[in-house]
Amino acid sequence: MEEWWTREWLRHTSAILTAVSAVLLAGKVVSNWRQRRLRQEWESIGHDVVLLHQFRRGKYCPNLGPYALKVETFLRMAAIKYKVDTKTPFGPKGKCPWITINGEDVADSEFILEYLTKRFNVKIDNRFGQQKAASLEAVRVLADEHLFWCVVVWRYWLDGAVTFLKTQGFKPLLKLVFPLFLKYGMRRRARHQGIGVHSPDEIYHICKKDCNTLAGFLGEEDFFGGEEPCTVDCAVFGQLAQLMWNAPGSRYEALVTDVYPSLARYCLRMKERVFPDWDQLLDPPQ
Numbered sequence: 001m002e003e004w005w006t007r008e009w010l011r012h013t014s015a016i017l018t019a020v021s022a023v024l025l026a027g028k029v030v031s032n033w034r035q036r037r038l039r040q041e042w043e044s045i046g047h048d049v050v051l052l053h054q055f056r057r058g059k060y061c062p063n064l065g066p067y068a069l070k071v072e073t074f075l076r077m078a079a080i081k082y083k084v085d086t087k088t089p090f091g092p093k094g095k096c097p098w099i100t101i102n103g104e105d106v107a108d109s110e111f112i113l114e115y116l117t118k119r120f121n122v123k124i125d126n127r128f129g130q131q132k133a134a135s136l137e138a139v140r141v142l143a144d145e146h147l148f149w150c151v152v153v154w155r156y157w158l159d160g161a162v163t164f165l166k167t168q169g170f171k172p173l174l175k176l177v178f179p180l181f182l183k184y185g186m187r188r189r190a191r192h193q194g195i196g197v198h199s200p201d202e203i204y205h206i207c208k209k210d211c212n213t214l215a216g217f218l219g220e221e222d223f224f225g226g227e228e229p230c231t232v233d234c235a236v237f238g239q240l241a242q243l244m245w246n247a248p249g250s251r252y253e254a255l256v257t258d259v260y261p262s263l264a265r266y267c268l269r270m271k272e273r274v275f276p277d278w279d280q281l282l283d284p285p286q
């Protein structure tokens with residue numbers, strides 16, 4: 001009886017393995033070459049100019065990502081020169097946004113803001129004492145690490161990205177794939193994070209409570225930093241902007257426009273102050 005691994009079988013198998021290895025190698029070479037080319041392009045933007053890697057612009061809000069909007073807001077408030085790259089939105093930690101500056105990459109919005117504050121000696125928070133700075137940090141964590149989850153879980157899972165897609169100019173194929181891909185992925189993540197075990201009404205209730213806290217903290221002030229915006233305003237604005245502009249017609253939008261209108265007025269104030277060119281940044285520009 002002939003062995004199952006005849007010479008013929010071995011020849012075929014090794015040919016297949018060689019072909020697969022050649023394809024993988026070619027893929028690696030192309031990706032390395034593309035990466036080198038991109039790096040050269042990025043380095044040509046100039047010394048101390050930040051390249052902000054983020055998602056494409058939206059129809060009503062310059063960014064669908066709250067953390068990218070946070071970084072862009074900070075860059076403007078601190079008058080740091082920057083350019084936007086939307087070809088490579090995901091960085092070394094697999095998240096958006098990230099930046100490249102003088103050939104160095106920095107990922108995570110909060111690390112980015114800390115890095116830039118140091119590098120450019122940004123003084124917008126210098127007026128705060130330790131106690132005020134601590135309560136502002138608590139507000140930031142509420143916005144970045146808590147409110148964020150309510151909004152993304154509603155956006156991608158509970159609403160299946162239906163409302164959200166109205167705010168973006170994605171190509172038809174992406175519009176089809178996006179909800180399928182994100183809906184179940186977001187459900188799994190939300191369960192791991194903890195918020196995903198609650199009912200839609202409970203998630204809305206949690207979001208409302210966060211908005212209530214933010215409105216309470218803001219009080220009669222113009223900004224979370226008081227008369228002038230501070231670094232934490234970048235984070236809060238990044239998150240609230242998603243409710244204000246990227247949730248049209250939903251009860252999540254109504255949380256800022258109807259239930260806590262001081263938050264809507266705050267969003268408009270930040271927009272006017274930091275993004276006078278907001279309408280031109282939209283896709284399509286207004």
Ligand SMILES: N[C@@H](CCC(=O)N[C@@H](CS)C(=O)NCC(=O)O)C(=O)O
Pocket residue numbers: 064065066067094095096097107108109110
């Ligand atoms: N802690 C990060 C969070 C960044 C983040 O979660 N970004 C989202 C977009 S808003 C993302 O990249 N999600 C893709 C993923 O998690 O796979 C920061 O502050 O930058």
